[in-house]
Amino acid sequence: MVVRMSHFGDLLPGARVLLGPGPSMADPRVLRAMATPLLGQFDPEFTLIMNEVMDLTRFAFESENLHAYPVPGTGRAGLEAAIVSLVEPGDRVVVGECGRFGLLLIEIAERCGADVVPVRGEWGRILPTEAIAAALHGGPTKLVAVVHGETSTGVLQPLEPIARLAREHDALLMADCVVTLGGSEVAVDRWGVDVAVAGTQKCLSCPSGLAPVTYNARAAAALSRRRVKVRSNYLDLAQLGDYWSPARFNHHTAPTTMVYGLREALRAFHDEGRDARFARHRLHGDAMRAGVQKLGLELFGKEAPEHRLPFLTPVVVPPGVDELRVRRRLVADFGIEIGAAFGPLQGKIWRIGTMGASATRQNVLSCLAALEHVLRGEGWRSAPGAGVDAAVASYRDAGVRGEDVTESLGASGIGRV
């Protein structure tokens, strides 16, 4: 018998400060909302919640699209849902690739039976619009798929020029906004993005498990114009869209608790406001970048700072330093997780995320102090405290100070003596 009848203890994992590329730390208010007892999925109170989630999803994507709802799976499920639902076997699909998640789009599109035309770019740089244009000139294209925030390299791809091109060629544009939604602008309508797919576990600070998507009337028309049935039932956007409509077409059983969590995460975004939230993500990313540079470390992709994700800092592992050992020590001694890298960048860079609820001054300063200490153990020297000081200065320049906690941490007084 493989089953070991050993004691399965209470779930008591160690505390972690999650500063990798995702998941970020779940917002405590999201976890609290997720503890709410369940409703049946056709209960009028639940369908009201669904409508609110749709409104909040439109808010997040800056969109008036009718269709705005979560696909019941992780970000990857949302990407596959969009591609499998839009693409009929043999359709030409132009996919931009300058990182791990571009590669994923290629692989998904191939599995969906598309005739994939990859447009390869340099890892660490954006895709040149001209390369997409050239691919579009190669033949009638159903879909252009690109990554908005390439988490593997820390690059933010401008979408508006690609959207314009796609429209000129009567193609649809799908954007992978898994890492960007809630952290930087995703203005679907203004930019002309036809389908946008996001995730919950990055800048929204909700646990992984849902993929908010939105698509416009052009994409919806493509769904209804299909000649061949979608190759998936679970990820069929037409069916999912009917379920998330007044028709309440029966499909999967709603993942109630995840829907509760997403609602609260989007509500927190709405409460904070788009501008304030994006500024907060930039603020902490800037402080982190100021700090790591003062530790003597080099930023990956520093040649094009204007195309850098504000909330994800890729850092070149310095010579003589053991990439994995540093991450292990950070977890073991400080409970801090930063991210490794994929493919050609594996072992060469770290990825430090400052997303959602993880993006706080305390986390940034703690990470820099811990990193200085661990790097010293690897023989990498920097001026003592220089990383933290640089981050503090970055915050001060932005008008942000630490909370004054002198009084509240002091004794409550021992009376007159």
Add this chain to the structure above:
Amino acid sequence: MVVRMSHFGDLLPGARVLLGPGPSMADPRVLRAMATPLLGQFDPEFTLIMNEVMDLTRFAFESENLHAYPVPGTGRAGLEAAIVSLVEPGDRVVVGECGRFGLLLIEIAERCGADVVPVRGEWGRILPTEAIAAALHGGPTKLVAVVHGETSTGVLQPLEPIARLAREHDALLMADCVVTLGGSEVAVDRWGVDVAVAGTQKCLSCPSGLAPVTYNARAAAALSRRRVKVRSNYLDLAQLGDYWSPARFNHHTAPTTMVYGLREALRAFHDEGRDARFARHRLHGDAMRAGVQKLGLELFGKEAPEHRLPFLTPVVVPPGVDELRVRRRLVADFGIEIGAAFGPLQGKIWRIGTMGASATRQNVLSCLAALEHVLRGEGWRSAPGAGVDAAVASYRDAGVRGEDVTESLGASGIGRV
């Protein structure tokens, strides 16, 4: 602008007693576990949790299979993952159908490119083994797919004879155990089921969103013998199996909170023990059935009580009673949800579930009292209190009494007078 900038309030849904066909009420200990802060998905503490979830999944399926883990989606995602991963376009697939979820298997298999041979049975009865045998004689078959617990009709299909047949014909057997896992025996190894797929929101009392699956070496061999790539990336069991293996092959971002919830739900199952848990599900179902019959209502499928799901009671809507109005009143006045029906049974039966944490004496008695009251409003008369009394008698015959709460509900004493 579609977005209404109205106030998005706190999540404060009404309390519900969920006695439909699923979701059942989430076990409070599951919801508490889901409030645990997140770990990164390659954190050694998280991979340890993954290994425990696999062990507990083997316990639940009574299996020694190497592969036993949750697919990151609802039960439907698990079913599609099994079919899309095993079936290559043109493969012959025999699908049993005597209810809504058999129809779903047909539809998924067709979308996956299978040559589907449906074996139709009567809704409310099991599939006769001979009909499966006849279909298997029709040609070389890759997969036989059947529903173990047909939630739409309340029927429990014996799997062992079908497994024997499938093996004789060198076909694999996949069983949809979405509703049965945790509520009645699912003995995958002993019965010879090659692939079993479950859900979380029925008898496991965990919110919907994961699909525990297990498959044996025969099925794993079929996965690795494929000539054509699986048509899905997200639902590719080979990739998912590699992620849930010591290789930790990178795939989707783990839905951490759902994994926490599933672990706790399976641990609660393990704590309770299989025999005790199945007996509890039978106990409350029996009491519910005794009660509804004393309300003068007829059980659907009563001709074959031996093939009835113990924890799902289908009840014929009596003449002159408005099916929907009864369910509405139950929710509005008593906060109790029971289920409607699908397709040919729509409007004709209710489905009353007593699954997982919903299966309590209090819930059964409250439901019967409320149902009596609401039916009286519809002009349906029964002896006052007869339903509740019959359930109480059913419990008493099984040796179960209500808790003695006289003392604890009384005043704490006013001292001697």
